[in-house]
Amino acid sequence: MFADFDKKELTGLAFLLFLGISTPYLFSGYRIQMAELFLFMVYASTWNIQGGKMGYNTFGNIVFFGVGMYVCASTQIAVAFPLGEWTAAGGYKTFVHTPQQYFLGIPLGILLAGIVPAIIALIIGSALLVLRGHYFAIGTLGLGIASGEFATSLEIIGGGQGMTVPFWPKVAGLPHTFLGGGVNFFFTLSFLLFLAVFFFLRWLYKTRFGLILTAIRDNEDKAESMGIPTMHYKVTGWVFSAFFMGIAGGIFGNINGYIEPTEVAFAGATVGVFMVLMTILGGKGTLWGPIIGAFIFQLFKEFFWTYFLGWQLVALGALIIGIIIFFPEGIMGMLRQKYPALFGEVVDEEARLAQVTINTDD
């Protein structure tokens, strides 16, 4: 499995594995941030399928995130209680999940959280992906916010009231922190999800599918004129993103404990944009770019929160502008400029300059 990894990747991966495995023990105080970090790596990496590889800058992936979150939570609740009563404004009753109910709900919810958004992507994909360039960006932006507004007026999922996610159950005889307690559990889930996404994409980008995504970015017309049914590829790519974003949403919903339409689920103005910026900061269209980007971006955010209290958003805005102006190619992009060799391209000037020699006798 690791056979075809080179040194750089191995070190990178080793570092992440270390973080993932050691966090619950060494920095248990930072589990939430770390979980968020890994999830953000997932968001960015999946956004990268469209924005980076395929050249379709979407603001709409947040829709899948939100839908996944709601689907997962609703399923978790619905396996035990009628959803309507749970979310009913005011909620006169008190519900507590038994462990059986809870651990039935989790896998079921997460599974559906992946599938439902994937189906949605399949449906809206064929409609929206006919848009190109910034029209696609604007269209998906509209979609994202519209779905938030829609969720706000949907009673069954609590509407503007939002809904709470079931608690980590209390098992008689076990300490409250069995399986390391809810936090560890979901931290581990997000870490595993990240690994899944990472290896999936790593494989995907090597296949013909991955190459063709790049081809679509570079010159969609050419790709079509070479007999590639680009629409199929675009939609399929979006379905992949949707699937993983949905699961990520489901997990995040559980970590957060409370779901609310416009700020938590369909938070286009925060999560929706951050995943884009992370990818750009790290480097569009590369496997590691989004991961590096997410890592650095999160660090900056934490830093601002802690030391610019009250001004952190100003700082963040400034950071965004800085990234866009000075790092449009991202870190990986800069490395690629500096050391093309790392990316399997010729650097030796001679070959670069060599004239084409055509000998008419062969």
Add this chain to the structure above:
Amino acid sequence: MTKILEVTDVSKAYGGVKANEDISLSIDQGSIVGLIGPNGSGKTTLFNSIVGAHPIDKGSIKFNNEELSTLTVDQISRRGLLRTFQQTKIYGQMTCMMNMKISKKLTGKFSDMFQTIPKEVEEEAEQILSFVGLYQKRNLRAGELSFGQQKLLELAMALINAPKMLILDEPTAGINPTLINGIVDRLIKVNKKYNITLFVIEHNMRVIMNLAQKIYCMAYGRILAEGKPEEIKNDKKVIDAYLGAAH
């Protein structure tokens, strides 16, 4: 001789302008056919109609006795009818090698979509690249190639896709004269060795004359004349058309 491409009464208008009017032509399997005509005579429009880049107003286009005018670009090219562009279109961000790999014809099997590109494709790509003389450049980013080299790459990409027929839009335009002979020989080899029917727009008379076995001449969106190169060369109408275009 079986006809591979039959175009009958094709018309295409942009707004009011009639770019093509009642074009009819037919191309024999395995032949090399030229299409000449002054600028703006509607040659490229005709090509676009043939490969389905835009729908035609009337008429029919048959490729191996299959109607094309209802199909989309990618469907048509999967039928084995490929074109190159006057302004080269290549995947600039990728290396030449990748350009080639992607251009390998899809088998249409879903599983193949998700398989890594096999070794033999790589070898085939290398052969073809060296055939067009781009072998040393295989690991360069295609965007960094010179215009002429990009044209060659485009040709190579077409070849690895193994088309039945290839439509070339001004293959020698903007290429330095020393290369032109080379390209002509390549095209002839393509025709013989790979047994690909060629349909070529060309302004360079010398090239087209010793390349094509049959030439159509267009002017003002209509077919003006057709025939063997030497017939065309001395055809009054053709000369007038060109001079007419001149002033």
Add this chain to the structure above:
Amino acid sequence: MRKLKNVFVTFISAIALTFGISSANAQDTIVLGSAISLTGKYATNGEHTQRGYDLAVKLINDKGGVKVGGKKYNLAVKYYDDESNASKAAALAQRLIEQDGVKYMLGPYGSGITIAVAPVTEKFGVPMVEANGAARSLFTKGYKYLFAVLNSADQYLSSAVDLAADVNKKAGKKPSSLKVAMAFEQDAFSLDVKLGVMERIKHHGMKVVIDDALPKELNDMTATLQKVKALKPDLLIVSGHSKGAMTGVKQITDLKVDVPLIAMTHCDAASINKKLGAGNGDYVLCGSQWHKSLTYKDNYFGSASDYAKLFEKVYGYDPPYQAAESSAALLVFKDAFERANSLDQKKVRDALAKTDMMTFYGGVKFNAGGQNTSKPMVMFQVQKGENKVVAPVKWAQAKLIWPAPKWADRK
């Protein structure tokens, strides 16, 4: 490349600093944590809340701090900015508890955000006394560590309905014949206000002629008000935080909408009595948790009016009830610490549950759900630019002016 290096330098230092946060938990201070809206749409109310907390902390420390186990502790509050964003608030609460080792929490501002924080404090068994989360759903989820000193949202305007019924009966109109128009924002707080109102409306058998939902990005409610003009209800109820109150009154003034009785929330936070100039906000009936004219007393702040004076002196403006209830929250905590006579979270929690005290802000006594039951809401009406308490009768400064004079008759 150098740019890149800079980035990395910054980011290394960032790590260093982020990890360098040490919980400011010195020997003789009890650190309470709170994620509060310093920026974002609730920033102003967040500030009221923070000032309320700070004022109380200062006072308590000056008056000898908290005595636990014969040892004297000072109180301190560690704040984070939740940007008025529910998910951020939840994350920050976890951070306060897990990284900064905070053992006791003060509530954030706003129902939605409190709803987001409560599951966290519950999960970690951290007692939280909150003063600004009124949503009823907070008290029905069976939280054991959540205590609210304020009345739940459903009580905000329900008494306004009763009031309307009452005055109309006096005027010889059957309550069941009354027409009610409502406009509520789509958020946790307002929807709960609606719950309470609907209950009373059913009880009186009134007829709801308009039931509009207001968007979150609200700055125009012409449509609703035009309907009101057309249908001429006897009672108009609007709840949408400050922006609802502001936009509502502003456009009622512009459109000269005549309704005998208009009831709203957050009038004082939006200070509609001042901002709209010359008595335009007049005759609006407002639900409020607290008013400085109330006669409650305690031996820290003294009477409600004393509190108002003090607050005025320190911050230079009249305390809105958000500040008052926040200060009260700290009095409750102090009391609980001393009765528990221990810093063990469980013990403190139990002490809180048994709380039964009187403060300048009103009585505090929690029911099983952690809801304060010993304090009623007050209603005040804007009269000549002044907020005058009109109900309950016990504290009434002035009589309710009803029906509100027609715009045509005002000068």
Add this chain to the structure above:
Amino acid sequence: MILLQAPFLNLQALLDGLMVGAIFAFVAYGMALVWGVMNIINIVQGEFVILGGYITFTFYKMGLSPFIGIPFSFLLLFCLGFLIYRTIIFRVVSRDMFISILATFGISIVVQQLMNIGFGSQVETANSGLGTSFLFDGNITLSHIKIFSFIVCLLGASAVIYFMKTSKLGRAIRATAQNARAARILGVDTEKVYCYTYAINAAICGLAGSLVAMTYTLHPYIGLPYTVRSFMIVIVAGLGNFPAVLASGLGLGTIEEFSAYTLGQEYRIGFVFLMLVLILVYRSRKLAKKREYLK
């Protein structure tokens, strides 16, 4: 069905729609300008509007008539636009449009926060003190301030058109919009043109903002809806077609108002976005038949 119960409301809705639509249209003008000339989607549009509003509000707060604020909103925003261009925008002008979206998004965050810090997050309004008139024995209400802003917007809009047609700068701008490179060759200082275009856009927003401050209410986070409506309007109208922008602006206002009556206020924003998506898809589908796509 309220509109049927009270037929007058239809007229009322229409009027209110036009009034509010005029402001949208005016803001959209600015966006169309920047979009068409500089190929930039200006996310910070809405924040400019709100900032303009706050400037006017400041005058009101100082006890002056808010009307004095109008020219200041206009001028100060002009300067701000100028400044922002010189510091940030000029770096993204030539870049991919998506970059400009993100860059201006960054700016909008900063502006929002600074407004929040400067003016507080409290909801504010500048009371114009103008009266209200009733038509059809009180069935139709028109607050004068709305009429005023309606007129100002129309005047402003026509002023922009006139300016574009006649003034030297206006012609330069139009030339650049047509073909920047050609204009440059013909000696147009495109940098300058871009700079002024952006500044003018900001000024337009400022003016609109001062009207919003007097007609509706302000708080630092109400900007986005204005930005998005401008999108909507420009996309429907198409770039560079100013009369169409005006028309679709008024249209949008009216449709929204009616949707607010029938569907209810809360769907207002969502409704706009949904329309945005549908229109885009519909138009590109139409083109797809010709095997083309939106450019």
